[in-house]
């Protein structure tokens with residue numbers, strides 16, 4: 008992809024591309040869960056803007072291949088493993104000497120309601136979302152403090168705002184991320200670190216996670232629909248770049264006065 012161009016269908020950000028490129032060029036950004044869906048879209052958009060992107064994922068093979076395509080740096084990481092966070096940060100420090108942005112994006116979405124959620128599912132979901140966002144934010148702040156600031160973007164969901172019955176543990180985890188984000192933002196503000204922390208709340212976006220949900224809950228395969236694009240629009244499902252635009256904005260200095268905010272990207276699903 009050409010450096011400095013945004014991946015966008017409607018070209019809305021085109022006029023700002025050169026300013027945005029100047030702002031983002033060279034920033035060191037860590038994106039977790041970057042081997043698929045939203046994390047990959049973030050990594051691709053940020054790489055296109057000249058960022059030095061560190062992609063991490065438990066899926067080493069896919070992550071490595073995608074990072075090679077983007078010219079990004081890949082590290083295998085289970086975000087629920089606290090020790091691995093320390094190792095990842097040391098690696099970033101040795102390689103770049105700074106960290107400007109963290110996108111706590113990795114996630115799982117087991118389908119289970121209050122009556123059939125097992126303790127194992129509950130714990131795994133909270134570990135992957137809540138523990139990881141805690142570990143990641145703590146580790147990132149330690150490093151960002153030394154380079155005078157940064158931006159943390161925590162991937163939550165509209166599940167944090169409304170609660171989704173078939174995603175009990177997921178709704179709880181995303182709700183926790185929403186309020187943890189605000190607590191982090193206020194701590195960093197009063198400590199004058201120059202570090203901002205915001206949460207993003209996508210509705211349904213066309214990624215493997217949502218494709219699985221459609222198959223399991225509605226017996227519908229979006230990829231095998233007669234006209235997948237038409238079906239996506241009809242079902243009100245967004246594209247990964249819709250979220251990547253928001254993430255990029257929150258990592259850029261265009262959002263310098265936005266802190267502790269919850270940015271909903273759902274085409275109005277939660278207001279109707």
Ligand SMILES: NC(=O)c1ccc[n+]([C@@H]2O[C@H](COP(=O)([O-])OP(=O)(O)OC[C@H]3O[C@@H](n4cnc5c(N)ncnc54)[C@H](O)[C@@H]3O)[C@@H](O)[C@H]2O)c1
Nearest residue numbers: 040043044045065085086112113114164209211212214216
């Ligand atoms: N797709 C949506 O509609 C939607 C909506 C709201 C929120 N989200 C959130 O966005 C984030 C990305 O979701 P997606 O739709 O791209 O899903 P996805 O399944 O396409 O990608 C998730 C990625 O996270 C990785 N991952 C899972 N567990 C991990 C772990 N323990 N350590 C490191 N990596 C791990 C997976 O290997 C995968 O590459 C998640 O936090 C999800 O909850 C997605």
